[in-house]
Amino acid sequence: MGTDLFAIFGNPVSHSKSPLMHNLAFKGLGYDGCYNRYRLEDGSKLKETFFALKLKGINITVPHKEHAYAACDELDPFAKKVGAVNTIIEKKGKLYGYNTDAPGFLKTISEFGNVKTVLFLGAGGTAQSTSAILRDEGYDVTILNRSAGRLEKFAQNGFTTATFETFIPETYDLVINMTSAGLEDDDLPAPEALLNTVIPPAQACVDVIYGKKTPFLKLAQSHGKPTKDGSDMLLYQGIIAFEHFTEHRYTFDAIKSYMQKAFIL
Numbered sequence: 001m002g003t004d005l006f007a008i009f010g011n012p013v014s015h016s017k018s019p020l021m022h023n024l025a026f027k028g029l030g031y032d033g034c035y036n037r038y039r040l041e042d043g044s045k046l047k048e049t050f051f052a053l054k055l056k057g058i059n060i061t062v063p064h065k066e067h068a069y070a071a072c073d074e075l076d077p078f079a080k081k082v083g084a085v086n087t088i089i090e091k092k093g094k095l096y097g098y099n100t101d102a103p104g105f106l107k108t109i110s111e112f113g114n115v116k117t118v119l120f121l122g123a124g125g126t127a128q129s130t131s132a133i134l135r136d137e138g139y140d141v142t143i144l145n146r147s148a149g150r151l152e153k154f155a156q157n158g159f160t161t162a163t164f165e166t167f168i169p170e171t172y173d174l175v176i177n178m179t180s181a182g183l184e185d186d187d188l189p190a191p192e193a194l195l196n197t198v199i200p201p202a203q204a205c206v207d208v209i210y211g212k213k214t215p216f217l218k219l220a221q222s223h224g225k226p227t228k229d230g231s232d233m234l235l236y237q238g239i240i241a242f243e244h245f246t247e248h249r250y251t252f253d254a255i256k257s258y259m260q261k262a263f264i265l
Helices: 018-030 043-051 065-071 077-082 101-112 125-135 153-155 191-200 213-222 231-245 252-263
Strands: 006-008 033-039 059-061 089-092 095-097 117-123 140-143 162-163 174-177 204-208
Touching: 006 043, 006 204, 018 033, 018 231, 018 252, 033 077, 059 065, 059 231, 065 095, 065 125, 065 140, 077 095, 077 125, 077 204, 089 231, 101 125, 101 174, 101 231, 117 125, 125 140, 125 153, 153 162, 191 213, 204 213, 231 252
Parallel strands: 006 033, 006 059, 117 140, 117 174, 140 162, 174 204
Antiparallel strands: 059 089, 089 095
């Protein structure tokens, strides 16, 4: 049969912990698989690159989640609903798309307890999927983005949306950075004056970026707020992706026992 090959596609991708997470689980669970990273410059070449590398499955990170959606032959009902894919599996020459970001994120913020209102900073692929699942679970989600174009789809789906110029702040239990601001720079996801109006009344702040204290999290901590980076979300979405990769032959907790070691090595 040979070793099943998997990868993460993104740009940038060198920082990704996904290869370590998945390879620890493959080894620990005795599955003949190998997971690597691939810096994909042109998202429109995702499908041809997948087959050229003879892969069995991939995860997709920024900025290619919409391209991943377009590349799939078949879509899981939830991925179809939210219009964003972060996990693709090859079956008999066809690409099947799933979204594991959203259930992973839901598990992450459920640990905060009594949260009702959420402000998303950013309107990319991760925001698309997570806003849908949070609303389904009873959260009230507002989407704030630099430009109006990406907000159209959210507005059509009934979300409250605003640009930096049109935003009228309210009180939000959670403020969440859904952008890549702070990943490879010192940028904030929104103007500092705006953030200084929404962070103080919030219960906590979350950044989907992991492995570093971003300028956004530093600002939140300067206001005395509890913070969480994207490590838990990465772990949980990775476990769910691994379940798809291995056709659900292992339990969530069995996979977690090996994958979580990636965060202490």
